[in-house]
Amino acid sequence: MKHSTNQQTRRGRGPARRIGRTLALVLPVVLVLSGTLAVTRVNWTGNPSDSVLTASDASAITSDAKAAHRAPQDVLRDKLLGELQEEDPGTVLTHLQQAVNERPSLAKHCVSIARSLGRAAVRMYGPTRAQSYARPVCDTSFASGVAAALG
Numbered sequence: 001m002k003h004s005t006n007q008q009t010r011r012g013r014g015p016a017r018r019i020g021r022t023l024a025l026v027l028p029v030v031l032v033l034s035g036t037l038a039v040t041r042v043n044w045t046g047n048p049s050d051s052v053l054t055a056s057d058a059s060a061i062t063s064d065a066k067a068a069h070r071a072p073q074d075v076l077r078d079k080l081l082g083e084l085q086e087e088d089p090g091t092v093l094t095h096l097q098q099a100v101n102e103r104p105s106l107a108k109h110c111v112s113i114a115r116s117l118g119r120a121a122v123r124m125y126g127p128t129r130a131q132s133y134a135r136p137v138c139d140t141s142f143a144s145g146v147a148a149a150l151g
Helices: 002-040 055-068 072-084 089-102 104-125 127-132 141-150
Strands: none
Touching: 072 089, 072 104, 089 104, 104 127, 104 141, 127 141
């Protein structure tokens, strides 16, 4: 009988022993990783006014700073190129014309923006379909952008 209880005790310790071994292997790794992460967040400069940033915080600030320092024509160009992904070129050209009408300082950049839109339209729609959207916005610069993309 002693032999059978000994067998039962060994079976009972099996899963507990496996869990214990797993924890013995995993726990040090978790502790090292959490300690490493904690060390990266400590302000080691000694200056309390310095803020400590994580990598994601730093990249967000960088992208915000870039957006804040970008020229209005670049912001408009990117906005319209993004809009071209969802709208047809005719609608985007209308929005370009509206933006130039609302903000006359953009007029000197209208030609380059319209050319960029023309080149992008050729990539998206092909030359024939892109040309069908051409109209006299910014002195037909959209059409010249389409033509430039062909050659």
